[in-house]
């Protein structure tokens with residue numbers, strides 16, 4: 171039954187604020203076919219052909235649909251080596267959104283992270299690596315609310331320590347708090363007081379991917395900024411989901427409801443000295459990343475490092491002009507409140523449908539995904555050495571043709587007791603309709619009634635870090 175949610179401008183069911191111009195058929199498979207595929211691919215969901223997946227919720231990274239405006243902008247992509255008009259259009263768009271004019275495009279977010287770390291901390295040094303210490307960053311600590319795993323690896327490869335400073339409440343999956351991405355400011359202050367000289371810069375990940383896409387409040391960002399000012403530290407955003415974070419602020423933070431997502435995003439960037447981001451998320455593109463550094467000298471240094479392995483910053487970084495055009499348009503479209511509110515409503519609706527059906531999820535649902543507690547779903551597998559999340563993800567695929575990701579128990583640290591073993595349903599942008607997600611929710615709720623029949627599944631022996639989007643899978647597939 172349609173009902174309206176007072177916090178949202180669109181009533182349920184949340185219909186998409188776009189219509190289809192091109193469609194891609196979904197190949198319908200049977201449970202029997204999918205069972206055979208699972209068996210013949212060693213129960214490794216990453217090996218299954220995407221054509222045998224009916225609804226693919228493996229990741230929200232690079233899997234979204236581009237708009238007609240993005241596709242038409244691509245046609246005017248200027249591929250000149252120097253002086254490209256496409257680069258200038260990207261700079262103009264980013265200046266409006268972020269206020270930062272020093273733009274270095276990269277082919278993914280992790281390249282922006284590598285250049286950030288190499289620019290500020292230095293490159294891993296082969297001699298030091300041989301001696302067992304990793305590199306130039308020995309003894310340094312980079313705090314963050316929670317590092318995404320590529321960021322952590324990049325920092326640790328540079329020899330520094332990547333430190334997460336989420337408070338306990340941010341790590342408790344049952345806590346319904348509005349800003350579970352907020353950094354523990356007291357812990358940051360303590361770190362800066364005791365080890366200040368060892369902190370080259372401070373990071374904030376918006377939204378915080380590692381605890382489930384949870385937002386960071388403006389109040390928290392201001393408090394972190396104040397500490398950075400007091401101790402003379404740059405503040406760098408991991409801004410992959412900056413638009414979703416801005417939307418949550420407009421919905422949840424006192425005094426913010428009448429502001430546009432663009433105005434809030436601008437305030438977030440104004441509080442920072444720069445940002446590294448993937449444009450495969452809120453850039454609404456299938457490729458790309460950005461490194462934005464306010465400081466001219468740091469920007470130049472990053473550009474000099476970029477030219478060695480990526481390309482010429484003064485006007486393309488490491489992307490074709492046509493992709494710069496798509497990013498420029500996508501970054502602006504991502505701040506459209508109608509798009510943002512429909513996306514949030516659709517994901518909340520998915521989480522609510524699962525919870526109403528008795529499926530326990532991480533609360534509140536995040537900006538890009540819903541996380542199911544696999545041990546609660548499959549109590550008979552909760553003590554087995556095999557991972558319940560892996561067995562559940564295989565069962566959901568076999569049963570419904572819906573592919574999701576067994577995340578394992580890496581999202582939450584052990585301070586809160588036994589970490590939940592999670593299955594993630596990540597929602598690609600502008601790709602699936604509410605009815606696709608209703609089908610997914612109904613199938614999973616129905617599967618729950620037969621949960622005791624879910625078989626433990628052998629962990630794939632052939633799944634290594636190179637095949638996954640993130641090393642988050644490692645613990646689940648040990």
Ligand SMILES: *Cc1c(COP(=O)(O)O)cnc(C)c1O
Nearest residue numbers: 278279280318320379410448450
């Ligand atoms: C995806 C992601 C990255 C890395 O971006 P890629 O484009 O995949 O290299 C970094 N940080 C966060 C928070 C992410 O979600």
